[in-house]
Amino acid sequence: MIDPTLPVRDLGFAALRFVEQLGTLTAFAGRALAALLRPPVRFGLLVDEVWKLGVLSLVIGCVRGAAVGAVLSLQGYNTLARFGATDSLGAVVGLSLLRELGPVLTALLFTGRAGSATTAEIGTMVATEQLDGLRMMAVDPMHLVVVPRLIAMVAVMPLLSALFILCGMGGGYLIGVTLMGVDGGRYTSNLIANVDFRDDVVGSLVKAVVFGLVVGLVSTWRGFTARPNSAGVSAATTSTVVTASVTVLLLDYVVTALWSL
Amino acid sequence: MSVDGQDGAQHAQPGQGGDVLFEHVRMAFGSRRIFDDLSCRFPAGKISVILGGSGSGKSTLLRLVGGLMRPQAGAVRVGGQDVTRLPERALYAVREQVGMMFQAGALLDSFTVFDNLAFPLREHTALGEAAIRERVHAKLASVGLSEGEDLLLPGQLSGGMLKRVALARAIIRDPRYLLCDEPFSGLDTISARRIENLLRGLNRSLGMTMIVISHDVPSTLRMADHVVVLLRKAAIQGPPAELAASRDPLVANLISEDVDEAVLASGGVEGSRA
Numbered sequence: 303m304i305d306p307t308l309p310v311r312d313l314g315f316a317a318l319r320f321v322e323q324l325g326t327l328t329a330f331a332g333r334a335l336a337a338l339l340r341p342p343v344r345f346g347l348l349v350d351e352v353w354k355l356g357v358l359s360l361v362i363g364c365v366r367g368a369a370v371g372a373v374l375s376l377q378g379y380n381t382l383a384r385f386g387a388t389d390s391l392g393a394v395v396g397l398s399l400l401r402e403l404g405p406v407l408t409a410l411l412f413t414g415r416a417g418s419a420t421t422a423e424i425g426t427m428v429a430t431e432q433l434d435g436l437r438m439m440a441v442d443p444m445h446l447v448v449v450p451r452l453i454a455m456v457a458v459m460p461l462l463s464a465l466f467i468l469c470g471m472g473g474g475y476l477i478g479v480t481l482m483g484v485d486g487g488r489y490t491s492n493l494i495a496n497v498d499f500r501d502d503v504v505g506s507l508v509k510a511v512v513f514g515l516v517v518g519l520v521s522t523w524r525g526f527t528a529r530p531n532s533a534g535v536s537a538a539t540t541s542t543v544v545t546a547s548v549t550v551l552l553l554d555y556v557v558t559a560l561w562s563l
Numbered sequence: 564m565s566v567d568g569q570d571g572a573q574h575a576q577p578g579q580g581g582d583v584l585f586e587h588v589r590m591a592f593g594s595r596r597i598f599d600d601l602s603c604r605f606p607a608g609k610i611s612v613i614l615g616g617s618g619s620g621k622s623t624l625l626r627l628v629g630g631l632m633r634p635q636a637g638a639v640r641v642g643g644q645d646v647t648r649l650p651e652r653a654l655y656a657v658r659e660q661v662g663m664m665f666q667a668g669a670l671l672d673s674f675t676v677f678d679n680l681a682f683p684l685r686e687h688t689a690l691g692e693a694a695i696r697e698r699v700h701a702k703l704a705s706v707g708l709s710e711g712e713d714l715l716l717p718g719q720l721s722g723g724m725l726k727r728v729a730l731a732r733a734i735i736r737d738p739r740y741l742l743c744d745e746p747f748s749g750l751d752t753i754s755a756r757r758i759e760n761l762l763r764g765l766n767r768s769l770g771m772t773m774i775v776i777s778h779d780v781p782s783t784l785r786m787a788d789h790v791v792v793l794l795r796k797a798a799i800q801g802p803p804a805e806l807a808a809s810r811d812p813l814v815a816n817l818i819s820e821d822v823d824e825a826v827l828a829s830g831g832v833e834g835s836r837a
């Protein structure tokens with residue numbers, strides 16, 4: 303006979319596990335912050351990480367941005383045409399990219415590419431005892447492995463997001479103006495007139511920084527706490543994608559609401 | 564020969580020079596108990612070899628010395644400091660005096676052999692690149708590797724080369740304590756003998772305290788000053804000659820080159836732990 307209290311117990315177990323995970327993540331973030339404030343600054347490693355996580359993502363980021371902008375322009379034109387408001391296409395595409403799609407989609411794509419790779423790399427270091435090797439050489443793995451990746455992710459995300467938005471606007475312009483026949487001057491002036499620097503541009507950058515921090519923390523934490531075997535590394539990588547993606551989407555609402563106050 | 568076990572019979576007192584001391588250590592992974600009440604001593608300036616069956620906790624013992632694990636109870640003293648009670652930052656100060664050679668190498672896989680060896684020097688010393696290069700090549704030569712091999716990545720090394728690079732990294736700063744997890748496994752006879760001579764030389768010249776896990780009985784008999792045999796109920800320790808003459812068939816078989824058929828039939832050392 304099935305125990306009728308089982309669902310309640312499962313729920314309780316899941317809730318406890320969630321709180322425990324949140325606690326370990328917070329402790330991990332505290333340790334990372336402490337390591338961040340401790341010299342020396344590993345500038346060479348930071349540049350390496352910016353190269354790996356950022357520069358190598360430039361092309362794919364541009365292509366994705368342009369594709370999203372193009373689709374947005376096409377869909378937006380068809381909708382606006384029903385109301386005779388196709389002149390507003392520039393504002394629709396630009397604001398959609400700036401406020402939401404730019405930072406959110408960049409974060410989701412960044413999670414899939416850089417976040418999962420970071421978790422897998424650190425997890426493999428755990429499985430092959432490289433982190434223990436560092437500890438035995440009196441080198442804090444938080445300082446050597448986590449901090450440079452974390453800083454790089456926070457620094458790179460706003461740049462990738464900005465590039466995504468720019469390419470999106472370019473893609474949107476290309477479709478709206480050259481294909482759908484919207485006047486280029488009106489497209490651009492409408493876009494400029496409707497974008498508010500503080501609300502839209504700064505808000506977008508703030509979101510990107512917050513998302514970069516989320517992806518960086520989740521991916522390094524999951525890698526750092528991965529079980530030391532191939533299944534553990536695989537599970538940690540999957541968990542990074544799921545946790546970071548859901549957190550980004552939830553935080554998107556929170557940041558938007560707070561920034562609108 | 565002394566037997567230190569659950570009765571906590573004989574072990575050295577805390578703070579005894581550079582000794583490594585285990586005092587009533589209890590260690591378990593979940594429900595699997597590794598040590599119930601382990602007490603043993605690794606004397607300063609000597610080569611101690613740990614013997615024991617598979618799963619007897621030899622590698623765990625080394626990790627406890629390095630502070631990589633914390634036991635459920637008991638104390639592990641390294642040069643008088645209880646590493647089980649030290650906060651992480653203080654532990655790093657102890658680890659600066661410890662070199663550890665891991666069983667699988669634990670080399671940084673994105674660094675070349677040269678950078679793996681140079682890394683601790685760059686982190687903890689003010690040596691210039693020329694001095695670092697000289698030291699790295701000297702240590703590589705001491706383990707039988709040539710300068711031409713220092714540009715290889717760990718993934719390009721054979722098992723034996725990996726071991727030797729790991730050992731070279733562990734001794735790069737001539738630490739006060741050296742922990743070696745199976746330094747001879749996977750090595751050909753000449754390489755094993757070279758490593759054995761190297762360890763003995765470092766011990767004699769620098770007074771390095773060494774704790775070595777080895778299944779290589781001839782090497783153990785040649786180089787060990789002190790042997791600790793890990794059994795489930797106790798750690799039996801003493802000079803190798805005394806242990807070889809032990810009347811306990813498990814101990815005698817672990818330290819002998821010939822295994823008694825009766826011990827094999829009983830399931831060996833692992834069987835004795837059930």
